Amino acid sequence: MCCTTTIENDSTNVQPTPAHFSLNACIFYSCIKQPSPTSETNARRPSSPPNAKTMDLRRRLPPKPPSATFLNHQKAVTDGEDRSPSSTKAGVIDRSPSPVPKASDALPLPLYLTNGIFFTLFFSVAYYLLHRWRDKIRSSTPLHVVTLSELAAIVSLIASFIYLLGFFGIDFVQSFITTARGEEDSFVLEGEVEHHSEPKPRIMDPLPSLALASEEDEEIVKSVVCGSVSSYSLESQLGDCLRAASIRRQALERTTGRSLLGLPLEGLDYDSILGQCCEMPVGYVQIPVGIAGPLLLNGCEYMVPMATTEGCLVASTNRGCKAIFASGGATAILLKDGMTRAPVVRFATAERASQLKFFLEDAINFDTLSVIFNKSSRFGRLQNIQCAIAGKNLYIRFTCSTGDAMGMNMVSKGVQNVLDFLQNDFPDMDVIGISGNFCSDKKPAAVNWIEGRGKSVVCEAVISEEIVKKVLKTTVHGLVELNMLKNLTGSAIAGSLGGFNAHAANIVSAVFIATGQDPAQNIESSHCITMMEAVNNGKDLHISVTMPSIEVGTVGGGTQLASQSACLNLLGVKGASIGSPGSNARLLASVVAGSVLAGELSLMSAIAAGQLVKSHMKYNRSNRDMAAIASTV
Numbered sequence: 001m002c003c004t005t006t007i008e009n010d011s012t013n014v015q016p017t018p019a020h021f022s023l024n025a026c027i028f029y030s031c032i033k034q035p036s037p038t039s040e041t042n043a044r045r046p047s048s049p050p051n052a053k054t055m056d057l058r059r060r061l062p063p064k065p066p067s068a069t070f071l072n073h074q075k076a077v078t079d080g081e082d083r084s085p086s087s088t089k090a091g092v093i094d095r096s097p098s099p100v101p102k103a104s105d106a107l108p109l110p111l112y113l114t115n116g117i118f119f120t121l122f123f124s125v126a127y128y129l130l131h132r133w134r135d136k137i138r139s140s141t142p143l144h145v146v147t148l149s150e151l152a153a154i155v156s157l158i159a160s161f162i163y164l165l166g167f168f169g170i171d172f173v174q175s176f177i178t179t180a181r182g183e184e185d186s187f188v189l190e191g192e193v194e195h196h197s198e199p200k201p202r203i204m205d206p207l208p209s210l211a212l213a214s215e216e217d218e219e220i221v222k223s224v225v226c227g228s229v230s231s232y233s234l235e236s237q238l239g240d241c242l243r244a245a246s247i248r249r250q251a252l253e254r255t256t257g258r259s260l261l262g263l264p265l266e267g268l269d270y271d272s273i274l275g276q277c278c279e280m281p282v283g284y285v286q287i288p289v290g291i292a293g294p295l296l297l298n299g300c301e302y303m304v305p306m307a308t309t310e311g312c313l314v315a316s317t318n319r320g321c322k323a324i325f326a327s328g329g330a331t332a333i334l335l336k337d338g339m340t341r342a343p344v345v346r347f348a349t350a351e352r353a354s355q356l357k358f359f360l361e362d363a364i365n366f367d368t369l370s371v372i373f374n375k376s377s378r379f380g381r382l383q384n385i386q387c388a389i390a391g392k393n394l395y396i397r398f399t400c401s402t403g404d405a406m407g408m409n410m411v412s413k414g415v416q417n418v419l420d421f422l423q424n425d426f427p428d429m430d431v432i433g434i435s436g437n438f439c440s441d442k443k444p445a446a447v448n449w450i451e452g453r454g455k456s457v458v459c460e461a462v463i464s465e466e467i468v469k470k471v472l473k474t475t476v477h478g479l480v481e482l483n484m485l486k487n488l489t490g491s492a493i494a495g496s497l498g499g500f501n502a503h504a505a506n507i508v509s510a511v512f513i514a515t516g517q518d519p520a521q522n523i524e525s526s527h528c529i530t531m532m533e534a535v536n537n538g539k540d541l542h543i544s545v546t547m548p549s550i551e552v553g554t555v556g557g558g559t560q561l562a563s564q565s566a567c568l569n570l571l572g573v574k575g576a577s578i579g580s581p582g583s584n585a586r587l588l589a590s591v592v593a594g595s596v597l598a599g600e601l602s603l604m605s606a607i608a609a610g611q612l613v614k615s616h617m618k619y620n621r622s623n624r625d626m627a628a629i630a631s632t633v
């Protein structure tokens, strides 16, 4: 298998063209007309043409030697050929007829006529000879005494038998070779037979999307494909991250037989992700970034970047921002700021586990533990230790401030320092894991919902009756009622954990991706309870979102990458805050909450006004857009 390339093998997609029929197939179908199980299967497909003859004639293409396929494939790559939409789309195979010459080309008469003659000849002379045989038995004539006509009949029988055996037999043997080689090779797909009348070289699909840079690179690609060079070591061996990614990508395309065309390679600084953001890169995914705003929050205006592929989301959030702006803005208050990590340690007895719990929770020991913990970073500052026991196992939840970093690395280092220190007084403590899930990171957990993790923020706004009517196209009463029945009662009935909102996760995820946060942390960061109440004698709407676990940072991780950094810059929270460490990350958390407030306001209004489906049809699944797309394909 080394250094070979395979492609998709899907026998259900087998579809022949008339030019590909073996003689056997033609005899079988043209003369006997008994459809095979394959043809029946294909005939049932709705997309297959209702042409009985075409359906009867379905057969797999004759195989091509893998080397020829590979050469065609290589040629197409270097020549830059076959990159038209039809041939370069993932999963599309070049279904052109094979140019391989066929035995039937040598026949003087059309194939169906030759087959018909030989079939007729065979059966008629067989009938004649049997008839004669019966007469001879009845008249006691010796069988070896033959007339001239009987001799001619015997010769004709043998000749036609050889003809038929030749084609049936050869094709039978060929079918094994075909199965062994051809099924790994290429197939034609249904519905495309008529579209390709001109023979052209078949190419292996998918195509590699890159031309080889040099012979040296080609050798390295081969080594990676064969396994003599490990893919993960390319960066360190080559000292060139872009080149490493390019070689890895080509090796990947060859080993999988799948094209990465469409996944960009150039345009990313691969050095910036090395050892920090992504291992073994082969490209990057493009996600559009939209802008919602201005979001008027605590007296300042923010243009909020949102990376999403969900139509309607940015437009909806933007509408919410507009309503908030027109009503005088929103206010966000940061309630808490502390990242957590909770190791699990085990003792021989529950009594010993309890002794450590008492020790850790005793205020007298806190200062000592803080000094130990804080040694790990200029910014990590221990705030709290909370313990939970399960038998003789102890879960210790450390909370610390982390400056402008999201803080997982920072808190983990501090925890390790403390655990090392505790081994002196508790040598029987067995550290099972630095994370015991009481933290709780990237999993829905009540502890985060109740205690908070990262930044806890509450954000509120009063939307005037007029704005509710004009911008949001609904009523205060309608919104309050919907919020009570959907976000509160409905979520309670669903047994929700922190999901008392309409779509906080939509906004959180989009802002997280745009600003280089860890998207997996949207699980707890999206915990949110949305409250709505009629105020000012029932005329205006008070709306709030309370989000206890927004986990964000402006340094570390993906925040330092160029595009994510640009989005942070747009919000004015790029990097570390020099004057007041932590203020950038806290402001980012407030912006997230403010954006969620806008998103909640708009979506709830759309639902209350019965506009949800309509707006999604407009921005998400527009008929016009589909028509435009269809015309360009």
Ligand code: ADP
Pocket (backbone or CB within 6 Å): 377, 378, 379, 402, 403, 404, 405, 406, 407, 408, 409, 410, 411, 553, 555, 556, 557, 576, 577, 581, 582
């Ligand atoms: P995380 O803990 O979120 O994984 P990192 O450890 O990747 O974050 O990044 C934090 C690093 O950034 C630390 O080395 C820290 O010393 C440095 N740093 C510089 N300025 C700040 C700041 N204002 N707040 C937090 N960390 C900072």
